[in-house]
Amino acid sequence: MKDLKKIKVLIVDDSVVFREILSKELSADKGIEVVATARDPYDARDKILKYHPDVMILDIEMPRMNGLEFLQKLLPQYNMRVIVTSSADYRVFDALNAGAVDFVPKPGADTGTNMKGYINELIIKIKTASVAKLLHSDKKFKITPEHNTSSFAKDKIIAIGASTGGTEAIIRVLKVFSNDIPGIVITQHMPPVFTDMYAQRLNKLLPLEVKEAKDGDTVQAGRVLIAPGDKHMTVKKIGSIYKVRCSKGEKVNGHCPSVDVLFNSVAKEAGKNAIGIILTGMGNDGAKGLLEMRTQGARTIGQNEASCVVYGMPKVAYSIGAVERESDIGNIGHIVYSFLK
Numbered sequence: 001m002k003d004l005k006k007i008k009v010l011i012v013d014d015s016v017v018f019r020e021i022l023s024k025e026l027s028a029d030k031g032i033e034v035v036a037t038a039r040d041p042y043d044a045r046d047k048i049l050k051y052h053p054d055v056m057i058l059d060i061e062m063p064r065m066n067g068l069e070f071l072q073k074l075l076p077q078y079n080m081r082v083i084v085t086s087s088a089d090y091r092v093f094d095a096l097n098a099g100a101v102d103f104v105p106k107p108g109a110d111t112g113t114n115m116k117g118y119i120n121e122l123i124i125k126i127k128t129a130s131v132a133k134l135l136h137s138d139k140k141f142k143i144t145p146e147h148n149t150s151s152f153a154k155d156k157i158i159a160i161g162a163s164t165g166g167t168e169a170i171i172r173v174l175k176v177f178s179n180d181i182p183g184i185v186i187t188q189h190m191p192p193v194f195t196d197m198y199a200q201r202l203n204k205l206l207p208l209e210v211k212e213a214k215d216g217d218t219v220q221a222g223r224v225l226i227a228p229g230d231k232h233m234t235v236k237k238i239g240s241i242y243k244v245r246c247s248k249g250e251k252v253n254g255h256c257p258s259v260d261v262l263f264n265s266v267a268k269e270a271g272k273n274a275i276g277i278i279l280t281g282m283g284n285d286g287a288k289g290l291l292e293m294r295t296q297g298a299r300t301i302g303q304n305e306a307s308c309v310v311y312g313m314p315k316v317a318y319s320i321g322a323v324e325r326e327s328d329i330g331n332i333g334h335i336v337y338s339f340l341k
Contacts, residue, residue, distance in 0.1 A: 006033040007130045010053035012044040012070075013037070013085075014062045022057065025119045032126060041070035048078060055129045057122070059106075060086040060095065068095050075099040081129045083122070088193045093201050096167050101129040101309065105191050113191065128164055128282045132309050135165075145178035145207055152340050155273045156182035157219055157235065157242055159266045159293070161259030163189040163281025165309025167198060169329050171205065173277065174224065176333035179207055182340070183219030185227075185235060185244060187262045189255050189281065192229035199226045215246045227257035234265035242269065253285035259313070263289025272297030275339055277332060278323070280308040284316040291322035299339040300324045301332055 009032055013019050019037040027034045035051040038044035040062055048056070060067040067084060068091050074080060075098065084095040084103045092103040102125045107115045158181070162169055166188045174184070190198060196212040202224065203210040211217075213225035213233050219242035227233035231246040252258035259278070263286055266274050276293040278286045280303055294300045302323035305311040307330070317323050327335055 004031065006031055007055055007126060008033050008035045008051065008053045009126060010035060010044065010047055010051060010056045011037040012039075012041065012056060012062075012067070013059040014039055015059075018059075021115075022119075022122075026123065026126070029123050032123065041065045041067070041074075044070070045074075048074075048080070053080075055081045055083060055126050057126075058082050058084050058095075058100070060084055060089060060091050066091075068098065071095055071100060072098050079134060081132055081134065083125050083129055085122075088197070090197055090201065092194070093167060093198060099134070101125075101132045101134075102164050103194075105194065125164075128310060132164065133311075135307070135309060145176060152180065152182050152221070153273070154182075154221075154240065155237075155270070156275070156340065157266060157270045157273065158182055158184045158275045158277070158336065159235075159262055160184065160186045160277045160279065161188075161263060161281075161286035161289075161313070162186075162279035163255075163259075163283065163285065163310070163313060165280035169279045169303065169307075169309075171202065172329045173279070173333045173336075174202065174206055174208065176337075177206075177208060179209075179222035181208070181336075182221055183242065184208075184224040185213070185219060185233065185262060185266070186224060187227040187233060187257045187259045187286075189257070189259075189285070190229050195226055195229040199224075202226075213244050213246050215244070217244050218242070219244060227262065230256060232257050232261040234261060235269050236265070237269040253283060255285050259286030260289035263293055267292040267296045267298065270298070274298040275336055276300045277302075277336070278314050278317045279303045279329070280310055281313040282310045283312050286313050287317040287320055287322055290317045291320055294322055294324060301335055302326045303329050303332065 036047040199212040210224040302314040
């Protein structure tokens with residue numbers, strides 16, 4: 001039987017020890033071939049031209065030129081899938097905005113990640129990145145909220161689930177919402193520490209209140225609650241209001257937080273008063289939960305293949321009948337408003 005083609009990987013990191021460890025550990029995976037390593041962006045540029053890697057692992061913190069600057073100069077010229085690595089650093093979100101497929105936090109006390117977990121996560125994300133679609137970042141899009149003159153029912157709730165490519169897709173959805181929009185709960189597959197950083201970033205960018213969810217937080221108009229990176233988030237209706245519960249738990253569909261966990265709780269507690277949205281991501285997390293939401297009368301939306309970085313989660317949801325409307329990412333926010341009328 002013919003061997004499957006291996007994913008060619010280039011590692012760019014200023015630490016020779018880290019390069020050697022990564023090269024050895026990644027090469028042990030049968031589906032990956034580390035074709036070269038580079039000490040800085042200038043070295044990496046030459047290695048790209050020589051080896052034509054499928055995926056580049058790029059450290060953000062490097063001398064001479066940092067990874068973010070290199071990424072911004074690189075992607076317009078090369079058809080390159082990039083995974084950035086970093087300690088707890090807000091620049092990972094700038095890298096995702098610049099076109100990186102995903103990121104993996106480096107081992108350390110500030111990220112709560114050990115070397116074994118880091119290598120395992122990196123292998124998974126290399127394989128995901130190798131099939132990811134390279135989309136041109138819409139850096140010039142404006143935050144243009146729709147100002148709706150009618151007030152929305154107080155028992156409405158919007159639930160969003162996303163994975164690879166989701167950090168930018170979520171912004172594309174939220175950017176059209178004004179602060180009278182019903183409360184929003186989001187599960188985005190992301191490690192701890194970074195979910196809080198992501199929430200702070202969105203809070204500065206959008207005319208909404210965005211925060212990492214805390215156990216007992218109230219879901220209310222104009223507020224966006226993002227599931228913590230190491231806890232499942234569920235919704236509970238108490239009287240006329242919704243509150244969230246954030247708790248440790250086993251991984252579901254390989255994830256904690258899990259989109260299915262959130263969606264199933266919204267289906268149970270909100271029924272027809274909910275809107276469910278499933279966005280770009282690998283795997284099937286959220287598909288069954290979205291189907292349960294639709295079964296209970298919720299309106300449901302799935303991101304279409306053309307605008308997904310990875311058309312995995314939305315594809316599975318669509319295939320099982322969980323998606324009522326499938327749409328380009330740029331139109332999903334407007335569909336939400338049409339559903340609320």
